[in-house]
Amino acid sequence: MKLRVNGEEYLTESATLLDLLGELRIAPERVAVEVNLKVIKRADVPSLSLREGDVVEIVNFVGGGAPVISWAVWGYRQVAIYGAVGGRE
Amino acid sequence: MSDTLVIRGVEFRSRLWVGTGKYRSFDETVKAIEASGADVVTVAVRRVNITDRKSENFLDYLDLSRIKVLPNTAGCYTVEDALRYSRLAREAGVSDMVKLEVIGDEKTLFPDTAGLLAATETLAKEGFIVLPYTNDDPVMAKRLENAGAAAVMPLGAPIGSGLGIRNPYNIKIILEAATVPIVVDAGVGTASDAAIAMELGCDAVLINTAIAGAKDPIAMAEAMKHAVVAGRLAYRAGRIPKKLYATASSPIEGML
Numbered sequence: 001m002k003l004r005v006n007g008e009e010y011l012t013e014s015a016t017l018l019d020l021l022g023e024l025r026i027a028p029e030r031v032a033v034e035v036n037l038k039v040i041k042r043a044d045v046p047s048l049s050l051r052e053g054d055v056v057e058i059v060n061f062v063g064g065g066a067p068v069i070s071w072a073v074w075g076y077r078q079v080a081i082y083g084a085v086g087g088r089e
Numbered sequence: 090m091s092d093t094l095v096i097r098g099v100e101f102r103s104r105l106w107v108g109t110g111k112y113r114s115f116d117e118t119v120k121a122i123e124a125s126g127a128d129v130v131t132v133a134v135r136r137v138n139i140t141d142r143k144s145e146n147f148l149d150y151l152d153l154s155r156i157k158v159l160p161n162t163a164g165c166y167t168v169e170d171a172l173r174y175s176r177l178a179r180e181a182g183v184s185d186m187v188k189l190e191v192i193g194d195e196k197t198l199f200p201d202t203a204g205l206l207a208a209t210e211t212l213a214k215e216g217f218i219v220l221p222y223t224n225d226d227p228v229m230a231k232r233l234e235n236a237g238a239a240a241v242m243p244l245g246a247p248i249g250s251g252l253g254i255r256n257p258y259n260i261k262i263i264l265e266a267a268t269v270p271i272v273v274d275a276g277v278g279t280a281s282d283a284a285i286a287m288e289l290g291c292d293a294v295l296i297n298t299a300i301a302g303a304k305d306p307i308a309m310a311e312a313m314k315h316a317v318v319a320g321r322l323a324y325r326a327g328r329i330p331k332k333l334y335a336t337a338s339s340p341i342e343g344m345l
Contacts, residue, residue, distance in 0.1 A: 006136045024139050030146070031137055032181035039176040057136065059177050063109035063118055063147050064133025064163050 004055045017048040020056070031060045092325070094292050096270055097218045097239045099157070099186065103128045104287065105317040106159070106272065108297025112306065115147040121300055122151065125310035129157045131188055131295065133164065134174050134181065159220070161188040168204045168211075175212055186218040188242065188274075188295075198248040198275075202229045206236055213237025222274050225259040227266060234269050241269060242295065245286060246276030249298040253282035257289055264290045280309075280316035287320025288328065 003010045005020075014020040017040065021028050033040045034057040040048060050056070094101040106129040112118040122130055130151070148158065160178035165171040168191060175187045191208055193201030205221050206229070212219045218239045223229055225243045233241050243263055246252035253276060254260060264271050270292035277283050277299045286294045296313055303309035 006139050008139070010139075024137075026137060026139075030148075030181070032134070032177040032179075034173075034177060037173075039173075039180055042180050057177075058139065059134050060137050060146060060181060061132035061148055061158060061160060061178075062135045063112060063115075064131065064135070064161065 001050065001052050003050060003053070006056070006058055010056075012050075015049060016046075017050060017056075018046050020050060021045075021058070024058070026058060031058050033058050092321070094270060096186075096220075099184070099218070101128060101157075101293065103314075103317075104293040104321055105283070105313055106131065106293055106295040107300060107310070107313075108295065109147065110163075110297055111301040115150055117306055118147050118301075119150045121306045121310040122156070123310075124307045124314070125296075125300065126314045128155060129159050129295075131159045131161050131297070134160055134162070134178050157184070157186075158182055159186055159188050161222075162190045164192070165190060166192050166201070168208045171204070171208045172211060175208075175217060176215075179217065184218070185216055186220065186239075187212065189219050189221040199244075200224060202226070205229075206232055209233050209238050210236040213239075220272065225256045225263065227259060227262040230263045230271070231266055234267060239269060240272055240292070241267065242272045242274035244275040245273050245282065246278075248275040249302075250276055251278030251282075251299055251302075252276055253278050254285050254289070257285065260286070260289050260291065277313075280312040283313050283316040284320035284323070287317055288323050290324050293317075 001012055003012060012020055014023050028045050036055050094104055103126050105125055105127045107122055107125050107127040108131045109118055160182055162171040162174040165174055171189060171191045178187055179185060189208055191201045191204040193199055200223050202223060205223060209219050209221050220240045220242055221233050221238050222242045223233060230241045230243060245254040272293040272295055273286040273291050274295040277294060277296045283294050294317055300306050300310045300313060
């Protein structure tokens with residue numbers, strides 16, 4: 001069966017979501033899964049069957065605050081700030 | 090003297106919350122979190138690497154019986170995305186709490202407050218404990234509260250800018266009107282900035298870049314811990330009013 005998993009085409013024999021997670025060696029309790037844009041409740045993971053063409057997204061938590069501001073932007077802003085203060089005072 | 094922060098029944102031992110992005114290694118992340126004494130860490134929701142299953146997750150290194158994981162919706166620019174990430178976070182985690190971000194501009198990372206308000210309302214109705222990241226705008230802070238936010242997280246300055254609390258007067262006005270906890274999120278550059286936020290009466294401070302980007306993140310984490318404690322104590326102690334002229338501290342009586 002052909003699926004789309006995390007943006008990539010994926011061929012599998014797994015008929016259920018639980019089997020797919022097992023095949024990928026992913027512990028179900030550490031992730032959240034979306035199938036065809038529908039978030040799957042944790043309790044529903046074991047009973048969910050997969051169908052040809054399903055779009056599956058598997059996510060977990062990663063270190064994160066905000067997206068990194070590039071140094072180029074920072075440099076620009078620094079200049080802009082000093083410029084503004086100098087101009088006003 | 091109990092001074093515990095409680096948000097919708099969830100107790101927080103620490104008034105310093107820390108982000109977990111931008112560190113150089115897992116080891117440094119974990120040591121900095123420990124040094125900060127924070128019992129809340131924010132995390133982002135991202136795709137699992139399905140091709141390299143050996144890649145580790147830093148959450149494996151944290152004592153999750155002691156530390157609360159607060160997922161954010163960092164990187165979301167639309168209401169739809171923010172809702173999607175929040176719902177995924179709820180299933181991936183253990184609580185209904187979400188630090189809601191709807192970003193409106195790439196360069197400043199300022200929030201899209203119209204989108205933020207809509208997303209807050211929707212998620213609150215779905216039973217989420219919503220902590221929206223917003224501007225230092227007293228009107229919007231109140232509107233978010235009325236929309237069901239469990240706490241409001243105004244920025245001190247742009248994310249990662251380290252410019253400190255740029256508008257303490259707005260933060261003060263937000264605090265005066267608020268009936269939910271106010272957590273300054275973003276802008277802190279060094280320990281004194283964190284202390285100022287707490288002296289103003291904020292309930293907590295969330296810091297990421299100022300710690301992760303410091304030359305010695307672990308030492309800075311400890312500095313932030315002390316700053317938040319000192320700022321909170323000073324707030325509760327009640328500072329003296331600012332005056333233009335001197336007031337002698339030694340008695341005049343008994344002088345020769």
